[in-house]
Amino acid sequence: MSPMVTDILLQVGLILLSIFMFLALHDIPKKLYAKFRLRNRSQAQAKRHFVVGAQLLARARSRSDSSRSAVAPLAEQALAEADKAVALDPTDAAAHILRSLVLDLQGFKSSALDAIDAALSPLAAKSLSERELGDAFFKRAELKMAMGRRGKVESAIGDLDRAVELSPENARAFCLLGECYEAKKMEAEARKAYEDAVRIEPELALAREALDRLVSSS
Structure with a gap:
């Protein structure tokens, strides 16, 4: 082993020894372990x-x-x-x-x-998880629509787009998306959303009734 390599290894060893001494002196490992245990508890x-x-x-x-x-x-x-x-x-x-x-x-x-x-x-x-996140976006959109505040429909649509992207089997999210589109007079988009809801959950009465209403009015 060359003298240069020996010197480098010696310097690295001294640095590591200094670090360990500093940690031991300040009781840091014990504190970190205690903090970890506290968080777990x-x-x-x-x-x-x-x-x-x-x-x-x-x-x-x-x-x-x-x-x-x-x-x-x-x-x-x-x-x-x-x-x-x-x-x-x-x-x-x-x-x-x-x-x-x-x-x-x-x-x-x-x-x-x-x-x-x-x-x-x-x-x-x-x-x-992705599905849980999608369900949370759906719940937020549901609350926004239930509050009936002006300007909430557009915001609810944004949440519902995320909801059906992350949780594509959430029929109720598609159904609420259809309601939002209906409120904005976007009948083609509303019909597509209701159709997706019925495809996922054929017995979803709210979506079926909405589809019948849109067909009869066209």
């Missing part, structure tokens, strides 16, 4: 709150035909669990979506829209 706790919240939401929905007094306590408990999940892991889109669904059930459309916006933020959206 927070994520696990967040998942538990999410699961409990989802179960409570399912129970609340099953009683949606009952009196409001039967639904409200379950919805409030579900929202509390969703809030805990979001606080522990704000980058998990599922917790934001759960929060949005509960708020929607409670009738708080604007707050539900804010929650779904959080789920679709760049940091949180990364935790969703």
